[in-house]
Amino acid sequence: MTSLLVFGANGQLARSIAQAAEEVSIECERVGRDRLDLLAETTLDERLDAVLAGKSSCRMVINAAAYTQVDRAESEQAQAYQLNTTAAGAISSACERAGLPIVHISTDFVFSGPRNTPWSETDTTAPLGVYGTTKLAGETAVARANPRHLIIRTAWLLSEFPGNFLTTMLRLGTQRTSLSVVNDQVGSPTSTHELARTLVSLAQMSEYDCPPWGVYHFAGPDTMSWAELARRIFQRAGLDTPVQDIVAADYGAPAPRPAFSALDSGKLQRATGLSHRPVDVVLDEILQRRD
Template identity: 45%
Template sequence: MRIVVTGRDGQVARSLIERAALHPSIKLIALGRPELDLAQPETVFAAISAAKPDLVISAAAYTAVDKAEDEPALARAINADGAAAVAQAAANLNAPIVHLSTDYVFCGEGDRPYVESDPTGPRSVYGQTKLEGELAVADANPRHLILRTAWVYSPFGTNFVKTMLRLAETRDTLSVVADQWGNPTSAIDIADAVLHLADRLHTDPDGVDFGIYHLVGTGSTNWSSFAREIFKISTDGLGPFADVKDILTSEYPTKANRPSNSRLSTDRFFDIFGWRAPAWQQSLKHVVDRIPAGGKSAV
């Protein structure tokens, strides 16, 4: 099976490259700039069609949440128009698409996990452009699986886990927001779930229920408790440690609105596809144990 993933240098793509290597029947082709640039949709079809994919994974995105407030046109070009071009290219090649989206499509209120049928209501440019991307992907390719995820981390790139470990190298105490809740999600788990979907699409292409699903780590927490668990695991391995001080969102203002409730229910994904991510603490340990001192990128 030939699988194309966009966003070659991103956390999900790099995790897919690693996990796909364990499946001899899968040929994974990772595409990125300059040959595929979502800000230049004219590059998309040629790059994807040359790979002759059976399945396309749309993982590339504009993810600089605060910067998007100042660059709405660029965020929209990548997250909406670019995503639509990828979905259309897949449709033209008669390939289904798995498109990654975000918890930011919701308003972030309430005290329960969001389900797929809940009304959307993004409160940031990033969330709005990702929602526009969802709609564009669905319109361009009826064979779509849109996966909303959240709080993504991995041994690769830049993310909250690596930032905490890096800061702990030079600081004794870190102030971390305690009134935002969500599901920490390992990109490695996302990769495993996507490969599970790829197998289902290969073995039972007519039996797949296309649409929107939530895909996050199992269990929820807040950012400060997430940080404490990072340091607990780190110190068990003689890695960096810092005390964590709880603060409110109002004490750490950001340009973009952050949802106070990012929790997503994965029951539908489990009911339909029979797969659920491990407990977030378990997945976190696997990642922290791989990150070298200083939180530098894994090779």
Template identity: 45%
Template sequence: MNGLLVFGRSGQVATELARLAPEAWFLGRDEVDLSDASNCAAAILAAQPTAIINAAAHTAVDRAESEPELAHAVNAEAPFVMARAAARLGVPFLHISTDYVFDGSGERPWQESDPTGPLGVYGASKLAGERGVARAGGQWAVLRTSWVFSAHGANFVKTMMRLGAEREELRVVADQNGGPTPAADIASACLTMISAMREDASRGGVYHFAGAPDTSWAGFAREIMDQAGLSCRVDDIASSDYPTPARRPGNSRLDCSAIARDFGIARPDWRAGLAKVVTELRT
């Protein structure tokens, strides 16, 4: 992937991208201040890349409620400026987004064309970023994903393994459903998409990508305990029993048929991805 510029270095997806495409140029927050969009544009114009992936974001969902300006700057303004700079250079731009752009109602998996309706600041800032990318012109794609996990950074798997080793039982929300997604598979999907976009300037748009099968956070937690060999019991609770500053969508299921049709990318079995992550964390 010569000429690939990636925004992000230490995040979950960026770390996996670095494993798959070590020749790419990765820009961390110590090099580019994402809260100042002009820095993003300057970095792109200086690098003169042949393709760009934005794997950086303000992902602290609850903290975003108390720092909306920062969340908007990083998740909305920066991607717009990145996409506009990419358009000036005539190179494809791929931006990673989230299931949080939806309101989480119903039980049917969300399709790309469904009405959006974020419940909090994080989702609203990510939706604004999507719209900015589309508005910037040029060749672009948005990849919405959900429940990202890996052996890196802060995520649900690492938290459950830590708590599961310390406690006899855990109470986990069972009325939020979605597809856990290994960061390694997201990175692979990004590289497949950006490669296809480089070859065909007509390719792009909004796509969904999430692991299968869909489950609840409690179901996810039980699988983590099983694979990690932990005896901690997982008890189902309702979202109302675990209040958080930001509301979470009850239905985060994503319909991933479009990305399979257009790019040949199938939903990964997150249980297989989990096995790899558990092994990596243990070694």
């Protein structure tokens, strides 16, 4: 029987993976920080081995756990490094010892500008802040520890779960008379549900159909700024809150972010036929899930 083991339990992607697995009756076990705190450095390898013991028939192990607070990472470098680099490598290594492949989720923030066409997997990485730097080092650690790896870089994740750009915009859009949103950072809005369904589809593929091990991008096909995305969210949600364009320098976030980080997902699509639907379609799906 196909089964999934996911590191991350209550994160927006981990929850979406569990939903996508349930939709196709695949067993999905989530390992959250209450069961295994990836920040606790001592005996991590032994505790990972214990989690993976008896899981040799598992089709896929997905690491959806990460330190994702991009701004806070600038002042909590050690925690970001432990979670995004050391623990990612340790999970990959434990999978290798258990004879299992690893699917590791990474980020568009491994890139920086200047650029105006979506980044592909062969483009040179150059992260700007602590989050992107620790995620890129995590990719290297995962790849070194286990040759049977898929590293999937994604971007600008949106879902109905609290704490992402969509839910924040909807909350502020109903509280305020207008909003100022950054228009000089451009990326690929991506639904956690599209990514989750893709991961579940990969788990269902036979070894023959599965793409070769390596790095892949999976993100939405529409490229836009945060300000444009805010307008699109309000339009789909039926809110008329006006959005004023501002530049990132005026917003003054602690962490530097890439001016252009849209991802080209063509490599995975060519290898598997799997792709992400247009932004309006996935926004409508997420808004429906909120109802």
